[in-house]
Amino acid sequence: MPKVLISDALSPAAVQIFKDRGIEVDFQPALGKDKEKLAELIGNYDGLAIRSATKVSPKILEKANNLKVIGRAGIGVDNVDIPAATAKGIIVMNTPFGNSITTAEHAISLMLALARQIPEADRSTQAGKWEKNKFMGVEITGKTLGVIGCGNIGSIVADRALGLKMKVIAFDPFLSPERALDLGVEKVELDDLLKRADFITLHTPLTEKTKNIIDATAINKTKKGVRIINCARGGLVDEQALRAALDSGHVAGAAFDVFVTEPATENVLFGHPNVICTPHLGASTTEAQENVALQVAEQMSDYLMTGAITNAVNFPSITAEEAPKLRPFVELAEKLGSFAGQLTETGISKVQIAYEGTVAQMNTRALTSAALAGLLRPMLGDVNVVSAPVISKERGMVVEEVTREVAGDYDSLITVTVETEKQKRWVSGTVFADGRPRIVNIKGIRMDAEFAPSMVYITNLDKPGFIGTFSGTLGEANINIATFHVGREAPGGNAIALIEIDGDLPEQVLAKVRALPQVQQAKPLHF
Numbered sequence: 001m002p003k004v005l006i007s008d009a010l011s012p013a014a015v016q017i018f019k020d021r022g023i024e025v026d027f028q029p030a031l032g033k034d035k036e037k038l039a040e041l042i043g044n045y046d047g048l049a050i051r052s053a054t055k056v057s058p059k060i061l062e063k064a065n066n067l068k069v070i071g072r073a074g075i076g077v078d079n080v081d082i083p084a085a086t087a088k089g090i091i092v093m094n095t096p097f098g099n100s101i102t103t104a105e106h107a108i109s110l111m112l113a114l115a116r117q118i119p120e121a122d123r124s125t126q127a128g129k130w131e132k133n134k135f136m137g138v139e140i141t142g143k144t145l146g147v148i149g150c151g152n153i154g155s156i157v158a159d160r161a162l163g164l165k166m167k168v169i170a171f172d173p174f175l176s177p178e179r180a181l182d183l184g185v186e187k188v189e190l191d192d193l194l195k196r197a198d199f200i201t202l203h204t205p206l207t208e209k210t211k212n213i214i215d216a217t218a219i220n221k222t223k224k225g226v227r228i229i230n231c232a233r234g235g236l237v238d239e240q241a242l243r244a245a246l247d248s249g250h251v252a253g254a255a256f257d258v259f260v261t262e263p264a265t266e267n268v269l270f271g272h273p274n275v276i277c278t279p280h281l282g283a284s285t286t287e288a289q290e291n292v293a294l295q296v297a298e299q300m301s302d303y304l305m306t307g308a309i310t311n312a313v314n315f316p317s318i319t320a321e322e323a324p325k326l327r328p329f330v331e332l333a334e335k336l337g338s339f340a341g342q343l344t345e346t347g348i349s350k351v352q353i354a355y356e357g358t359v360a361q362m363n364t365r366a367l368t369s370a371a372l373a374g375l376l377r378p379m380l381g382d383v384n385v386v387s388a389p390v391i392s393k394e395r396g397m398v399v400e401e402v403t404r405e406v407a408g409d410y411d412s413l414i415t416v417t418v419e420t421e422k423q424k425r426w427v428s429g430t431v432f433a434d435g436r437p438r439i440v441n442i443k444g445i446r447m448d449a450e451f452a453p454s455m456v457y458i459t460n461l462d463k464p465g466f467i468g469t470f471s472g473t474l475g476e477a478n479i480n481i482a483t484f485h486v487g488r489e490a491p492g493g494n495a496i497a498l499i500e501i502d503g504d505l506p507e508q509v510l511a512k513v514r515a516l517p518q519v520q521q522a523k524p525l526h527f
């Protein structure tokens with residue numbers, strides 16, 4: 001039974017989902033903050049469900065020897081080291097929509113709170129001061145809101161702001177003019193947004209490009225009296241530069257939910273009268289937390305129990321409907337890759353995976369990852385479908401995927417071609433109606449062989465006597481032949497034999513086989 005650890009304060013609704021799906025679950029909402037304890041325990045789990053408090057660092061991942069999936073109940077996965085998780089073959093999933101409305105509402109709340117200085121006015125009133133003249137606000141109707149990052153959350157913010165009769169302009173290089181038109185926003189360049197906006201709200205992930213997107217230079221381009229809201233990620237705004245602009249009065253107010261260092265127990269923005277801060281509450285509503293907890297638990301359970309993949313940030317999606325149909329082809333692709341990998345002894349420069357017929361309409365990215373995993377595993381050991389594409393790239397392998405929907409001799413055919421500096425080798429396979437993968441062609445020589453746990457691959461010259469001498473050599477060593485498949489280019493030409501044996505082929509017997517007069521090459525294979 002797979003085991004999942006919930007190491008952050010997820011809604012307990014997630015626990016029930018895991019249990020209902022037959023998964024053992026440990027709910028330890030404070031564990032994520034205790035790095036040492038988490039590192040000590042993580043090796044026991046197949047799945048890890050988190051929010052933002054658990055930092056899944058390479059140190060944690062190093063110990064996560066059974067971990068197959070990390071589920072982030074939320075959007076940003078910047079608390080997970082994705083390359084390290086990928087290299088270890090761990091799927092990382094998030095829930096990209098479950099808290100978007102809630103976060104957009106938080107941004108709008110902060111904008112309104114800034115416009116009317118609600119927190120300061122509240123403090124003053126409750127302190128018995130009744131400072132009616134001190135809190136002169138600004139109306140938002142007719143004001144311009146600049147949205148930086150107009151994806152899921154940014155576009156909900158834009159929609160709500162339009163409902164509040166604001167003019168909305170958006171900077172997002174990936175926002176198409178059609179989508180901007182649909183949303184009713186004006187797509188602009190960043191400088192234009194900075195120049196025109198009365199309020200600026202940020203809704204991008206934190207990347208190399210967005211880090212300090214609002215720095216001192218950008219702030220200098222803004223309107224005097226601008227108000228800035230950051231409900232996305234700390235680090236999008238240069239906090240020092242913003243503080244200076246607040247002190248000088250150029251920026252009239254700032255409302256921040258996220259900070260460069262979190263938890264933010266001290267920050268340069270704290271204490272300024274025109275600053276409103278919340279402790280990363282963007283996603284904190286009952287509804288959003290229920291949504292993301294249920295969604296992440298469902299997604300993780302699906303993956304652990306059926307292999308279906310949804311919302312993974314490091315692997316293509318595989319639906320629950322697709323998973324059973326794909327499974328025999330994943331097995332085929334992986335075994336064809338493994339066949340090629342076990343025969344390859346020098347560096348691979350290029351791999352081509354060709355899909356013909358029905359299989360060409362399937363999720364070929366997942367199949368290619370499986371073929372690469374099979375190919376690399378004999379050389380590198382600990383490789384799986386998640387880590388294989390990254391490792392292939394790191395090793396400078398050119399990976400080419402070819403699809404041809406027209407079927408040839410087989411309803412579906414996958415061919416893996418591997419090029420090294422010395423040679424080019426290819427192998428094709430299919431899945432028959434019984435769901436079992438078969439090898440049907442090796443280097444142009446027709447075959448019909450199943451993959452077996454222990455096999456011998458032989459290239460030989462098509463001359464009389466080979467089968468007899470080979471069988472005799474194995475018989476003398478008391479090795480039973482289970483199946484024997486042969487194929488040849490032409491009578492008397494190059495031939496291939498794939499023999500399934502019971503048990504392993506000892507080194508000394510392999511040496512005898514290699515010494516047989518017709519044998520050019522003999523290799524043990526394991527599947």
Ligand SMILES: NC(=O)C1=CN([C@@H]2O[C@H](COP(=O)(O)OP(=O)(O)OC[C@H]3O[C@@H](n4cnc5c(N)ncnc54)[C@H](O)[C@@H]3O)[C@@H](O)[C@H]2O)C=CC1
Nearest residue numbers: 075076149150151152153172174203204205231232282283
């Ligand atoms: N405060 C909180 O509790 C929460 C914060 N978030 C944060 O909000 C962010 C946005 O979330 P979603 O809207 O769901 O993500 P999304 O992926 O739907 O949208 C992000 C948008 O940013 C745009 N973008 C990327 N690079 C850009 C650049 N250099 N300049 C301008 N735009 C750029 C993208 O094109 C995309 O449209 C997330 O990255 C997450 O970290 C999300 C949920 C809760």
Ligand SMILES: O=C(O)CCC(=O)C(=O)O
Nearest residue numbers: 051052074075076283284
């Ligand atoms: O889980 C949370 O409270 C943080 C949400 C968040 O930042 C996200 O989903 O990206």
